[in-house]
Amino acid sequence: QVQLVESGGGLVQAGGSLRLSCAASGRTVSGYAMGWFRQAPGKERELVTGIHSTGGSTYYVDSVKGRFTISRDNAKNTAYLQMNKLKPEDTAVYYCAAHQEYRRLLEGVAHYWGEGKQVTVSS
DSSP, rough: OOOOOOOOOEEETTTTEEEEEEEEESSSSSEEEEEEEEEOOOSEEEEEEOOOOSSSSSOOOOOGGGTTEEEEETTEEEEEEEEEEGGGGGGGEEEEEEEEHHHHHTOOOOEEEEEOEEEEEEE
16 A cells, blocks of 8 residues: 655745645655645646656646656655746645556556645735
């Protein structure tokens, strides 16, 4: 069993930056694709970004391309989401997720989910 714990969210002004971390415990996630999803109030959860287990392939939803960067450190069993040039519409609860198959993660399916971390961007 894998536990995912997010950290690093908070409140930031528009144009600012935040970095989220997702620390995995219980077993190694080096063989898992990792991703970040978000859910804003009144909206459905959406995939923001994903990274292959090797780190060799990444995906970004159009609305964050050029502003967000996903990365992972398999030695630390941790994934990261660097968010720059934040906008009020980025306000949401951000969830870390993991799936053994990259393709399935991009379809919105995950074996493991974190509890979520609030990110609020003020205008």
